[in-house]
Amino acid sequence: MSPQSAVTEEPFRKLALAVGFLAVAVSAFLAHGAPATGYELSIYTMTPGRVWAGLLVAMAIALAIAFIPPSWVGGGKRTGTGSASQTDARLFTSRPLALVLGGLTMVVFAALPLIRGYRFFGNHDALTHLGWARALAEGTIVPFDLYYPGIHTMTAMLNAAVGIPLEQSLLLAILATMIVFWVFIPLCVGVIVSDRRAVVIAAFSSFLLLPITTISMYMTAHAMSQAVLFSALLFFLFAKYLRADRSLATVSAVGGAFALVSVATVVYHPQLIAHLIVVFLGISLVQFLARRIASQGRIASQTPMYGQALFLVVLFLGWTSNHGFFSGMIDYFLSAAIDFVFGDGGGAGDTVAMQGASLGALGSGLGEIFLKLFTVHLLFTLLAAGLILAALGARNSEWLARVRPETLYFAVALVGLGPLFGIYFLAPGSTMYFRVFGLMMVFVTLLGALAIYGLSGSSRLSGGWRESRFVPAGQPLLAVGFALLLLLSLVAVFPSPYTYNPSPHVSDQQMSGYETAFDMQDDEVEIVGLRNGPNRFDDAIHGNEERMRLHFDVPESAFGSGLVDEYDDDRYLVVSQYDYDREVYAYGELRHSDGDFNALENEPGVNRIHTNGEFDRYYIDASMGDA
Structure with missing residues (x-):
């Protein structure tokens, strides 16, 4: 098929996109027209089926358009006459729209509590956060009275600027951090490999919302959850900073943005900054060693992170000195270690055993709940591990050489966070190790997206999707695969009886x-x-x-x-x-x-x-x- 015949498929693709956008709009309209009249145990079952049908249609169209470009001979080999650049421009104009369609579908999905008129969505910590936002709006406390005033300050500002109730303002603030995650995860991958196909894969990987586990990481008001999602912006700037021109002006611009976002991150939650200090100190150590062992390598040529890591340390100490947060963390870790050594605390092992017994009484078990909550996490973790091993072992792959620095950095981040995960895991009565797990899933999302990109054959420098008699051009199998992964992941991000939890609808x-x-x-x-x-x-x-x-x-x-x-x-x-x-x-x-x-x-x-x-x-x- 010639490029001209491929271009003739564009009107059909644009029509499909139009249908997809219409489906999203109709789904939002139908959801708004079916407000909750009382408490709903599950947002999945109580939202009208037509809403879900519309969202499924929209996401299916987004996946098809994003991963199945118009077919032409050789999966991208140009035949016939005409400008190749004009042909490429026509062939790929629909792909960005497909990402926008997928993103809007996710926004409507995540915003269903808002669209369906819930008074509030969230229990336990979320209700306390709502109260702090109320106190900020009423002026009875100021932001610096709180350890992590990020979401509360944003809520009070939305309430004052837009005039909507505080409950809805807080839900909007939560939605904003999810949008940040969906936008900057693909942009971060795009900086690393400079290929639009990698951006497409990373975008749909971000839609899986792997950091959200409903165990210490939630789609409700929860400062650490919002901080982890917001950190995607920091990692995008990290990738940009590594590749910044070493001239003073450029480094200052990107570095300044990095420092500013670091300040915003500590305002969201200083505990996240404590974890990121471990990450960036580890990365700085890798860069330091690379400059002495392989001075001509890719890592040695990148901008060092020494100054930014030091800034994070100063920022963390400066912020926590006014709240006793640092001393509180030390006391927590020491007491956890003492309880573990002397056997005074059960730690996560006993907690898991108790949860297993409860699930057994309900006719379920830990295996079932693990599959429901963590199947997609496990798959992406395996992909990330495979990429790390390939990057460390391969020496003749040009593509692996391109992604090796970031792959190594993210691997160091995962290794550095491991001991923190272990300490929290051993702490009696704690589930905070899932906070570390949520942050680790940000790196796993990035690495998993890079691995899928490499496996799909998009990494060939000549461009084009790998083609064989089993895998046709455009990798439609990726569309099917992501469709299944999205279903498996998103069906468990809202608490519901499916995962033996009630909806936190208020x-x-x-x-x-x-x-x-x-x-x-x-x-x-x-x-x-x-x-x-x-x-x-x-x-x-x-x-x-x-x-x-x-x-x-x-x-x-x-x-x-x-x-x-x-x-x-x-x-x-x-x-x-x-x-x-x-x-x-x-x-x-x-x-x-x-x-x-x-x-x-x-x-x-x-x-x-x-x-x-x-x-x-x-x-x-x-x-x-x-x-």
């Missing part, structure tokens, strides 16, 4: 119920609830500078029977639809059964004094326990 009824409960509370009567719920909602509503820890949980053995015998003084008991659906459906009545909730209505001395359909407040008359 409904209007739940929020207003807690607001009423706090407003009408007798100061002498304490509030109790299930799984620390009252404390977090107290934070969200009142904007407490310090996390509220005055409300308590109902003992598991007393809930449903014996509440009046449990307390010497009167109590308020608050129970929401979220509590019921979480315990009965998501957790399969592991702790509390449907009968326990129903028993509240008939237990002597426990009287319901307020309800709005999804939130009930009971008064526990402790004096009835003596009757």
Whole structure:
């Protein structure tokens, strides 16, 4: 097929793209037209099927257009007459639009809580972050009162500038960090290999959202999660900095941007900067050794990171000195080590065992949950490991020589983060090792995208996609492969019963119920609830500078029977639809059964004094326990 005949396919591709953009728009419109009327246990099942169908169509079109260019003889060999550059320009104008379509599809997917009118999306830490954003907006605290005021400051600014409620402003701030990740991961890979096909692969790799695990890394307000996603911008500037002209002006421009983004990153979360110090000190060591061992190599010719690594150290020490964060981390690591050595703490091993036992009681197991959560992570980790081994062992591959410096840098980053992962893993009762894991997945995403690019045959300097009788030009198998990976990954990024978790949806009824409960509370009567719920909602509503820890949980053995015998003084008991659906459906009545909730209505001395359909407040008359 001649270039001219290939160009004739462009109108059909443009029509397909138009259909894709229309599908995204219609999906967003349908989702907005089906707002949540109450608590939803799963955003996947409660979002109308037509919305998912539209998003699937849009992503399928984006994948097809991105990975299957118009066919022509030799997978890019030009025949016939005409300008080759004009032909290339026509053939590849649709590919950037395909990336935009894929990105918009992901934006609509991630923004579904906003589009469907959720009051808020996030529990536990997210509610505390909402309260801090509220305190910033009301002026009761200032940003420097917080360890990591990044998302809270952005939320308050959006609230003031746009005038939307704080809850929606915070969800927009979260979405912004995801967009940063989706934009700068492919741009970082594009800097490393300077090939648009690598950018395409990296873009769809970023859509997998590998740093999000729903275990200590979330799609809700969680400072470390947003900081890790935001770090994609820092790694893009890192790649640019390595290749910057060594003249003072250029180095100052890129280096200045790097330093500025470093400041923004520490504002998002100083713990991430502590981890990045390990990464960049390791990279600096590699560069130092390369200048002495292989002074004519590619690494030696790149701009050294010494100054930027030193700046990160100074920045971290300067920021944390005002908050005691550094000393707190040292105390945490030392106590974790002592507990491990003397056997006082169970560490992650006992936590995993307990979770395994709980999953076993639900008829599941660690193997099933691992496959649901980490299949794609495992595949990309294997790809990254393969690329690292190939880059270290190959000596005659021009493409591997081009990517060897960054491959080695990212490998050093993974090795350096390993001990931190281990320390957190050994800490009793901690799941913070998944924070390190989330950061490691940023490097795995970059390395995995580079590995797929190399395996696809796009690395040939002559250009064009490798072609054989089994793998036709354009690598349509990549489109199919990414389609499967996206389904496997994205079905687990929102908590749902699929992963034995409830959705962290906060409904209007739940929020207003807690607001009423706090407003009408007798100061002498304490509030109790299930799984620390009252404390977090107290934070969200009142904007407490310090996390509220005055409300308590109902003992598991007393809930449903014996509440009046449990307390010497009167109590308020608050129970929401979220509590019921979480315990009965998501957790399969592991702790509390449907009968326990129903028993509240008939237990002597426990009287319901307020309800709005999804939130009930009971008064526990402790004096009835003596009757």
